[in-house]
Amino acid sequence: MAENDIKDAFLEAHFAAARRVDAGMPLALEARMLADAARVQAQQVPVMRPAAESPRRGIAGAAAGLVQHFMRVLGGWPALGGLVAASAAGVWIGVAPPDFLPDPVGLMVQYDTEVNMLDSYELSSVLPEEG
């Protein structure tokens, strides 16, 4: 039992020495890690940076935060750009559809066109003359 205690103390002295030696952190490695973090952060949250650098307060700040949150949910500026482009294309197709597509306005309104055929003819030419 006593021998085991001595062995444990012997080993523990080595473990303790290792812990003391390992406590250091090279500054260059820390700098590399922080540079990695900044790079990843810039890619992940580009829309959050302006708010972090110039925080706004009150209703304006809350609105800005809401807009930023909305932007982030959408996927940031690239996703928003795609959304705007798709919307513009949809509007344009609606206003000026290609020939092979039906007129969307006509499909929605379903208006009728009346043609008065009788106005094209002289009544006298189709009605029998009396007498």
Added chain:
Amino acid sequence: MARIGTISGPKGVRGGPAAPPDGRNQPREGGDASLSDDALVALFANGDEQAARHLTARLAPRTLAVARRVLGDRDEAEDVAQEAMMRLWRMAPDWQPGQAQVSTWLYRVTLNLCLDRKRRGKRVGALRLDDVPDPPDPGRTAPERMQDGARSDALQSALMTLPERQRQAVVLRHIEELSNPEIAGIMEISVEAVESLTARGKRTLAAALAGRREELGYSDG
């Protein structure tokens, strides 16, 4: 060899003493002690730059220490530690608070990266004494620092003779001071298996170091 799996268990921050006079290596306290690792990861994901500093100060020294002890090579260990932290940064937006401990997740990632390095046949070996940074504790005298360095170096040489799993278990249990259940979660084995690995590892270490007692300053037995 199976990769290391499930996450469980926290690891407290082992704050070091003040910086050494030469400033080459700085022991770090655990960042903002009022915030949990989960909270810091969430802040990082939301663009908080200070969160990265706190997380690095809190987690990176232990990540580096584990990699160094498992790989036995300082340069390789630095690469692994940097890559492990990179994975933390990338994972941050998807982190689910409360489902696991960030520190334990990082231990798992670190050990897996170490395994990958060994599989790829990267150079590994005993830590050379001149590779080891100066002990950062200014309260210890120069002879004490030298003795720490010698014992740490001798321990590393002995660790490198252990089978991989034994070395991982011993490092996590006796240098990182994690609990057996925590280690079981990280290594995805039972607590009994952890106890067996560490017991066998300690016996081998004791035998390997026994012949160097006087050299390492154990003249009184």
